[in-house]
Amino acid sequence: MNNLCHILPAKCISHEKCLLVFYISGGHMEWMPHVEKLILEMLANRTPPTCIQSNIVAFCGHILPGQDIIKEIPSVKHIRNMRTVQLTIAKTLAAMRVGRSPKIKQLHTDETSKRQTQITDVVLSLLQDDKSLKTICLAADLICADGTAEEQTKGILHSFADGGRLLDIWRLKVKEMFKEDPEMIQLLAQIPMKESLSVSRLLGSYITTDTCNTAKVCSV
Secondary structure (H helix, E strand, C coil): CHHHHHHCCCCCCCHHHCCCCCECCCCECCCCHHHHHHHHHHHHCCCCHHHHHHHHHHHHHHHCCCCCCCCCCCCHHHHHHHHHHHHHHHHHHHHHHHHHCCEEEEEEEEEEEECCEEEEEEEEEEECCCCCEEEEEEEEEECCCCCCHHHHHHHHHHHHHHHHHHHHHHHHHHHHHCCCCCCHHHHHHCCCCHHHHCHHHHCCCEEECCCCHHHHHHHC
16 A cells, blocks of 8 residues: 555554554454555455465564564454455545546446356546546446346446545545644545546546447447
């Protein structure tokens, strides 16, 4: 995640403030943020979830040789569950890219089948400030009600609405975390409004699909 720090409008919080969170009801605990960031970093680099535990042990052994600093390590189940967090982060960053771009030049969508399940993706070509094009996958996990063109179109529209919802959640979280920070307004200015994910921005854009009948109907 460190290579994305320059585009993330958020401040670092010292580890002293990142204590384990205890909830009386059910005795729930959470890992400290730097542990989950380490898991996300390895998942982003395509490390298999079953290998992350041993990687953490090896990492700590090389950084602090001879020091027994590991008391517990995340379970494989928790590491696998973190893939959902990674997906949410990826979708939020994609929505931010779309919201910041001056114009959406092209929309490409395609459907594939995996284990008798139809999955649709939404890929956008964005015009950057330097007039170059940037390709962003807004959604790659749309499971529509069926394989009809109508349901696929609904899925595409939902991907834009979902991106706007994630931006709204991000803005609310920034307001909550930095409500007493004088720089909060500058932080919020870097996160696009959900209106920037309106499908009306596709007016005047190209729509590309394959040549199957369903795709042709969707493009109409």
